[in-house]
Amino acid sequence: MADVMIHEFLLGFIKIYILQFADKEPVYGKEIHDQLEEFGFKISFGTLYNTFHGFEEKGYLVHEERNVNGKIRKYYRITKHGREALATAKGKARELFTALYE
Amino acid sequence: MADVMIHEFLLGFIKIYILQFADKEPVYGKEIHDQLEEFGFKISFGTLYNTFHGFEEKGYLVHEERNVNGKIRKYYRITKHGREALATAKGKARELFTALYE
DNA sequence: GATCGTGATATCAGATGTTGATATCAACAT
C-alpha cells in the first residue's frame, strides 16, 4: 500500500536521482535498480532502461560499454547539458521540498 | 523546455504538496492550481481534479462545499489517514532529497 | 422566470508514460 503511494509520488524524483548518481560516477542500469530497491524505491526495468534511453536522446547522458567478468554493461555518465538539467531540477525540487518542511 | 523537464520530474512531488497544503488549511482546486503556476509549477486541471477525487477515494481528503460570492467551491481538507500518508511520503521524499544534496 | 455571465468543477478521447514478462545479447565455459 505504502509502496504504491510512494511510487505515485516519487517516481519522477527517482529520475533526478539517476542523473545525480551519473554525475558522481558512471552507472549502469541493474546497479541503480538494485540500489534503489535496497532503499525501498522501486522502478521497473522497462521504465529504467527507457529513462536511460530518453536521457541519452535528450543529451543528458552518454554511455560506454564495458566488459566486466565477461558481461557487457553500459555505463552512463552525465554531460554538460545533463548537469545543467540536473541543477535546474534540483533547484525546483528544493523549492517544493522547502514548502513541505517550512 | 525546462517546463517539460520539471513536469516529468516533479508532478508526483506536487501531489505531496497538495496533501500538505490541505493539512494546513482547506483548499480548493483553482486556488492550488493558480498558486502552483505562480511558482512555476504546472498541473493540468484534468490531473488536478482527478487527483482530488483519487485522494478522496483513498480516504486522504474529504470535501465540503462552500458558496463564495455566489460560486460553489469544494474545499478539501486532510483526514487522519491522509495525514499518515503524508508523513510517510514526506519521509521518503526526505530520504531522496538528502541523497541529492549530500 | 428566462437568459446571461461567471468562477469553478467535471469529463473524456487522445496522447503519453509505466509495467513486467519475455526475448535478446555478448562473452565465457564445457
Add this chain to the structure above:
DNA sequence: ATGTTGATATCAACATCTGATATCACGATC
C-alpha cells in the same frame, strides 16, 4: 555447438495525464 549468466531491450497491456470542452450552481438583469 550448446549452455549459462548478467545484463539490456522490447512491447502489448495497462495506467496516467492533458486540455479543450461541457457542465454546474448561483446571482444579476431584464
